[in-house]
Amino acid sequence: xxxxxxxxxxxxxxxxxxxxxxxxxxxxxxxxxxxxxxxxxxxxxxxxxxxxxxxxxxxxxxxxxxxxxxxxxxxxxxxxxxxxxxxxxxxxxxxxxxxxxxxxxxxxxxxxxxxxxxxxxxxxxxxxxxxxxxxxxxxxxxxxxxxxxxxxxxxxxxxxxxxxxxxxxxxxxxxxxxxxxxxxxxxxxxxxxxxxxxxxxxxxxxxxxxxxxxxxxxxxxxxxxxxxxxxxxxxxxxxxxxxxxxxxxxxxxxxxxxxxxxxxxxxxxxxxxxxxxxxxxxxxxxxxxxxxxxxxxxxxxxxxxxxxxxxxxxxxx
Numbered sequence: 001x002x003x004x005x006x007x008x009x010x011x012x013x014x015x016x017x018x019x020x021x022x023x024x025x026x027x028x029x030x031x032x033x034x035x036x037x038x039x040x041x042x043x044x045x046x047x048x049x050x051x052x053x054x055x056x057x058x059x060x061x062x063x064x065x066x067x068x069x070x071x072x073x074x075x076x077x078x079x080x081x082x083x084x085x086x087x088x089x090x091x092x093x094x095x096x097x098x099x100x101x102x103x104x105x106x107x108x109x110x111x112x113x114x115x116x117x118x119x120x121x122x123x124x125x126x127x128x129x130x131x132x133x134x135x136x137x138x139x140x141x142x143x144x145x146x147x148x149x150x151x152x153x154x155x156x157x158x159x160x161x162x163x164x165x166x167x168x169x170x171x172x173x174x175x176x177x178x179x180x181x182x183x184x185x186x187x188x189x190x191x192x193x194x195x196x197x198x199x200x201x202x203x204x205x206x207x208x209x210x211x212x213x214x215x216x217x218x219x220x221x222x223x224x225x226x227x228x229x230x231x232x233x234x235x236x237x238x239x240x241x242x243x244x245x246x247x248x249x250x251x252x253x254x255x256x257x258x259x260x261x262x263x264x265x266x267x268x269x270x271x272x273x274x275x276x277x278x279x280x281x282x283x284x285x286x287x288x289x290x291x292x293x294x295x296x297x298x299x300x301x302x303x304x305x306x307x308x309x310x311x312x313x314x315x316x317x
Contacts, residue, residue, distance in 0.1 A: 004030040016088035018176035106141040109175040118146035125204035127229035149193035163231040216268035219283035238316035254290035268316040
């Protein structure tokens, strides 16, 4: 009977869960520990909640480590003598003295086709940019930010109605599908490391809530991509001036990807097109399918108009 690969898995959010489950299900791997971020308060009641990866580890009776800083458990990691440390959306930089511990190194699943879209918001970035494809890169980690050599890659097409939410799930599933066999092939020496082309590097910075604010002077095609890229978070939004001169936020939750060649209104002005809500953009116009007023609930455009007929003719900021 051959020895199993000893794995330490470092990950935190939902995106990392399918890969962890894939390794647990494969008889060639022994998950000796899971490293994840600390439990955090969630929701209005600020209930202390474990990360999704911790929940899976608990269900499978796997040793769980939740250090404030991963550097503080270097000796504990070394004592486990892992063959691999798998890192997926863990949320901390892994120092070199830990990268050097595993027999075959630290391996990362990254949700883009490196070297395109290094950094944080790598699922949203290709939608925003109008890329037609993205994918998953499995790489051997080094001390840089997403700079390590590539072990394997797989591509998928970005569909016209693709959102960050749907792409998140597709890429998580793809990474999980790739990971077990890629690790085995890499350990067997049949996977050739490919250095990244530094001339082709692009970066995706971390998103902030205010990044969702729509600039209506931009072309409709760009705004439509923003709506999809910022679903579910931070959501694309405009600002509406109501009668008492206050600004309220209106989230644009869904828009049609068919752009209207209309250019006769002010940027941000709302109008009806065949009984559908439309907004004039800097170039062409956008039909809104689903929206949400601050403090309200998500509504289809038809539902929204029944309660807010005076919305038409207003100008979004």
